[in-house]
Amino acid sequence: MTGAVALLVSLSAVPAPLHAAESTAAPDYRQSTSARRCADRTAISFPVRSITDSENVLLDDGREYNIGILTAGLDDEAARSALQDLVGGRSISIFSPQKGEPIGVDRYGRLRGDAMVPATRGKERFSLQESLVARGLARVTFDRPLVCSLQALLKAEEEARRRKLGHWASGLFSVLDANDAAAVAAHIGQFAIVEGQLRRTSKSRKGLYLNFGRNWRSDVTIFVPARLLNPRQTKSQRGGRRPGGLTAPPFSKKAGNTISNLGLKLRALPRLRARGWLDHRAGPMIEIHNLEQIEKLH
Template structure:
C-alpha cells in the first residue's frame, strides 16, 4: 500500500498573540448577505427571502429518523434556542464552500454576523457551547480543523451535549452496541487491527473478523485528499483513533469517511468519555 498521511490542524489560530477574526480562521471568499427570519432547528436557518440555510461543518442534536420516544431529544431544543438567540432578525454573511446547495434545496454555508463590534462565526459559537458536533458533508470540508479544536475543548469541559450519555464517544470494539446505533451520527474510538483493500474501497478494521467488526471505509478516489493532508493509513494498525460519521450496517457497523479531519490519531484512550457499556 502507498503511504497515506495524517496531519490534522486543530490548534488555535493566533497572530502576534491576538485572536484572529473568525472570517480569517474560516478563510472562505466573501459571500452574500441575507436577513434571518427564524431558526428551523439547531442547524437550519430560514431567511426572509424564503430560502433555508443549512450550517456547514456541524451536526446539531436531533433524534434519529425512526425515534418515537415520549421525551424531548437531549439538547435538541437548547441547540435551536441558542441558534435563534444568535441570528433571528440579524443580517448575516453566507460564505460558501465548493457547492452552494444540497439536493433538498437548502443553501449550504458558513454563517457570520457582527455583534457588539465583534464578528461571530455561528458554527464556532454553537460548537464552543457544546450544542453541535463537528461534521462534514462528503465533498464539503472547509474550516473543519479549527472547529475540531473548539469541539475538543467543549468535550473536555463537558459543556452542553458532552454532559449527556446520549452523545458519549462510543467503543469501536463493541460492534453489537454500535449496531443498535444505525442511522445516527457518532464519534467512535478504538485500536486499529489492520487495513484491508478492495477495488473501490480501503477498509480500516478494528478486529480480525472484518465480517462482523466495526469498520471505517474510504473510497479510493478520496485517497489523494487524505494523502495531501498527511494521512498514513498504513501506519494506523496498533494505534488508537477516533472517527466520526453516520453509523450504517455493512458486514457489521460501518462509518464511511471522506475527509482527513474525520479521523483523529489519539495518544491515549479517552476513558472518561468512552461508552462504558
C-alpha cells in the same frame, strides 16, 4: 478482508485542546480562525426572519439556510434556543465555498456555507458554527461547504467534549468505543464518532478497510474508497468506460497507491477516531468521504 497491508495513509492529527480558562461558559469566538480564513470568500448578508428548527434558519427573502453541523436532532430545544439567541432578529453573512464561487445550495434548495454573525458590541464578527459547537450543542460533520472553519470547529468540539459542555455532559453526544462492536451496532443509521485501537487493515479494488476487531464479519470498520486513496486517478481509472467499452479497474492493488500526508504506516496500528454515518455491512461501518473524517490519536 484478510491480512494487513503495507500502505502509507494520510490521517489528520487529532486537534490540540484549546487552553481556555476552566469555566462553564463557552469560549468567545469573535476573533475566530474561521472569520479570518473566510476573509477572501464571497459573502452575502441575509436578514433572519425566523428559526425553523435546531439546524435551519428562514431568511428574510424566503429561502432557508442550513447550518451544516449536526445537533441532537431537529427538535433539539437547547440548540434551537441557542440558535435563536445567536441570530434571532439579526443578519448573517453566508460565505461561498471558494473565492469567486456562488453561495452553496444543497439538493433541497437550502443555502449552505460558513456563516458569520455581527458581534453584539463593536464591528467584529463571530462564527455561527463555532459558537454552537463550542457550547457543546452541535458536532462536526465535515460538510464540504464549511471550508473556512473545519479545523477551528474540530478544536471547539474537542474543547467542549473535554469540558463536558452542553450535550457532552447530558450524554446525548458521546464518543463510542470502536472496539466494542455490539455497542456501536446499537447506533446503526445514526451519525457517530467512534474511537479505538486499530486491529487490522485490508485492501481491495474498492478501497481500504480499517478494522477495529479481528473478525471483519462483525467488527467496526472504516471504509476508505479508492478515489480517496488515489485522488489523481482519471475518470476511466476510477471505473469509467474506456474507448471500446472496456471497464477500467477501479483500484490497482499495487503498493504505490498511497496517500502520505503523515507518512503513517498502518502496520503500526495506531488508535484512531473517525466520524460519519453508521451503516451495517457485515458489521458496523462508516464510509468516509473526506480524509479529515479520520484522526490519528496520540
